[in-house]
Amino acid sequence: MELVHIGFGNILVMNRVIAMAAPNSAPTKRTVQEAKARGQLVDMTNGRRTKAVIFMDSGHIIQAALAPETIAGRLQTSRTSSGIRLGQSDERDEA
Numbered sequence: 001m002e003l004v005h006i007g008f009g010n011i012l013v014m015n016r017v018i019a020m021a022a023p024n025s026a027p028t029k030r031t032v033q034e035a036k037a038r039g040q041l042v043d044m045t046n047g048r049r050t051k052a053v054i055f056m057d058s059g060h061i062i063q064a065a066l067a068p069e070t071i072a073g074r075l076q077t078s079r080t081s082s083g084i085r086l087g088q089s090d091e092r093d094e095a
Contacts, residue, residue: 002079016058018056019054019055020054020071022052040059042061042063043063044063048065052067
């Protein structure tokens with residue numbers, strides 16, 4: 001389970017994330033409104049402007065005050081610092 005800090009003390013389980021998007025397109029805005037009506041919208045912006053909309057595998061939608069690129073960068077940083085390297089095969093596979 002990979003946890004990533006998405007600002008203001010909020011932590012996200014990245015293994016459950018399907019996609020992250022900027023909040024400015026009409027389809028994304030419509031999806032956010034639909035999730036709000038269903039009770040599946042989680043606002044983690046702490047009153048700040050929404051910069052990322054995160055789609056979870058449970059159908060929940062999360063609003064974050066960090067840009068999708070920032071969240072992805074934090075995930076990549078946590079993976080490389082924990083010994084997981086992206087884009088490289090395991091040394092055992094090469095033997």
